Amino acid sequence: MPQLEEELFPSTPGRIKSDRMHHNTMNRTFHRCFASTSTMFLWALFLIALTASYISFQSFITSGSRYLHHTSHTSIGDLHWEKQIRSSAQIRRQNGLTVLVTGAAGFVGTHVSLALKKRGDGVVGIDNFNDYYDPSLKKSRRSMLESYHIFIVKGDINDQKLLAKLFEIVPFTHVMHLAAQAGVRYAMENPNSYVHSNIAGLVTLLEQCKSADRQPAIVWASSSSVYGLNEKVPFSESDQTDQPASLYAATKKAGEEITHTYNHIYGLSITGLRFFTVYGPWGRPDMAYFSFTKNILQGKPITVYRGKDRVDLARDFTYIDDIVKGCVASLDTAGKSTGSGGKKRGPAPYRIYNLGNTSPVTVPTLVSILEKNLKMKAKKNMVEMPGNGDVPFTHANISLAQRELGYKPTTDLSTGLRKFVKWYLTYYGYNQGKGNSVNL
Numbered sequence: 535m536p537q538l539e540e541e542l543f544p545s546t547p548g549r550i551k552s553d554r555m556h557h558n559t560m561n562r563t564f565h566r567c568f569a570s571t572s573t574m575f576l577w578a579l580f581l582i583a584l585t586a587s588y589i590s591f592q593s594f595i596t597s598g599s600r601y602l603h604h605t606s607h608t609s610i611g612d613l614h615w616e617k618q619i620r621s622s623a624q625i626r627r628q629n630g631l632t633v634l635v636t637g638a639a640g641f642v643g644t645h646v647s648l649a650l651k652k653r654g655d656g657v658v659g660i661d662n663f664n665d666y667y668d669p670s671l672k673k674s675r676r677s678m679l680e681s682y683h684i685f686i687v688k689g690d691i692n693d694q695k696l697l698a699k700l701f702e703i704v705p706f707t708h709v710m711h712l713a714a715q716a717g718v719r720y721a722m723e724n725p726n727s728y729v730h731s732n733i734a735g736l737v738t739l740l741e742q743c744k745s746a747d748r749q750p751a752i753v754w755a756s757s758s759s760v761y762g763l764n765e766k767v768p769f770s771e772s773d774q775t776d777q778p779a780s781l782y783a784a785t786k787k788a789g790e791e792i793t794h795t796y797n798h799i800y801g802l803s804i805t806g807l808r809f810f811t812v813y814g815p816w817g818r819p820d821m822a823y824f825s826f827t828k829n830i831l832q833g834k835p836i837t838v839y840r841g842k843d844r845v846d847l848a849r850d851f852t853y854i855d856d857i858v859k860g861c862v863a864s865l866d867t868a869g870k871s872t873g874s875g876g877k878k879r880g881p882a883p884y885r886i887y888n889l890g891n892t893s894p895v896t897v898p899t900l901v902s903i904l905e906k907n908l909k910m911k912a913k914k915n916m917v918e919m920p921g922n923g924d925v926p927f928t929h930a931n932i933s934l935a936q937r938e939l940g941y942k943p944t945t946d947l948s949t950g951l952r953k954f955v956k957w958y959l960t961y962y963g964y965n966q967g968k969g970n971s972v973n974l
């Protein structure tokens with residue numbers, strides 16, 4: 535009987551054990567007198583517990599399969615869903631790639647997916663469509679991609695079962711990992727979302743990639759923010775990056791270290807891209823160029839941050855088409871992962887590149903370019919930069935990307951913003967009679 539009792543109440547430290555000990559001393563005599571009755575009672579309890587766990591196991595299975603069929607608008611797990619994935623993954627050129635694009639309904643994800651599809655690669659997207667910014671913009675991007683036969687699975691990169699299922703359906707050769715919690719200043723409001731997406735989500739994805747039987751090569755979005763408070767300009771990949779100014783930057787830096795360990799232990803081919811303030815059509819409403827445009831058009835004031843001693847802040851703004859070229863070149867030049875099924879078979883490449891524009895522009899200059907394009911004056915509130923994660927300037931040295939990827943940005947800020955404003959006015963219906971139909 536003591537043995538059975540031990541099984542029912544495992545000997546863990548803490549309250550349960552001491553309660554039990556107390557209970558035992560008090561009732562030793564009682565137990566001796568009614569040993570056979572209590573044995574029967576315990577056996578009955580044991581049987582009830584067995585039945586209960588069987589029933590809950592059954593309901594877990596049922597709810598599991600319910601989960602497979604109803605968590606998404608596209609019925610995850612059913613045959614039609616699988617068919618859409620297979621068809622989206624189909625390659626239409628010789629030696630084409632099969633790419634899983636995470637964050638495919640995001641700004642960069644949408645553009646990269648389209649570029650790959652247009653040249654004949656197989657593309658499957660995954661996106662959780664969260665509401666960090668207006669999800670209707672993400673849905674519009676999805677509709678646009680659908681018209682090019684690109685399918686986006688609705689799901690989170692933290693969903694290990696979903697990732698396993700996707701890899702079971704499609705043997706991806708590459709993963710373009712762009713899903714992330716972006717934004718520098720929002721990290722003070724919602725720190726956990728950065729840990730969830732940029733750390734936990736990344737690890738879940740890498741776990742899947744490392745155990746795939748043909749491991750894919752991974753290209754992923756790091757950030758210029760890893761240079762943090764560095765003062766030496768332009769920023770080079772070989773510079774130290776150990777003084778991040780925001781939790782966002784810290785999670786991206788952590789991502790670089792985490793991917794390094796997966797490269798080292800499992801032989802995953804890794805390319806990290808440090809993007810410098812990417813802007814353009816279909817962009818992110820949380821970014822300054824986008825929200826400034828919105829406010830200027832609505833006659834609302836904009837807040838322009840300034841550094842210490844009234845020094846203007848500056849960014850190496852980089853146009854989306856240039857970034858897309860850098861992403862595609864990274865996929866094309868990524869060496870193979872060497873492992874399979876979780877075993878490393880040899881060393882694999884680990885690369886990091888700056889993807890910037892190499893010509894920083896101040897924020898007031900950005901505002902005046904927008905004013906010119908919108909033919910409206912901004913109501914500017916000049917405010918000292920709050921200590922909320924911002925850095926005073928960014929400036930990329932891109933010679934490494936130039937040498938190894940053939941990366942060469944060609945769009946200056948004036949040209950890029952003109953294209954952005956044109957898109958914005960059309961998309962939000964400012965161009966009368968043109969509706970919402972947009973061309974990239």
Ligand SMILES: O=C(O)[C@H]1O[C@H](OP(=O)(O)OP(=O)(O)OC[C@H]2O[C@@H](n3ccc(=O)[nH]c3=O)[C@H](O)[C@@H]2O)[C@H](O)[C@@H](O)[C@@H]1O
Pocket residue numbers: 716717718756757758759760809810811812820821822823837838839840847848849897919924
């Ligand atoms: O390149 C990067 O690493 C990062 O670029 C951007 O971050 P950020 O450069 O801060 O871009 P914005 O939020 O658009 O800000 C651009 C500039 O405008 C300034 N700003 C922003 C917002 C505002 O209301 N007023 C204002 O003056 C900022 O201080 C900054 O100097 C992205 O938001 C990040 O996701 C990305 O990782």
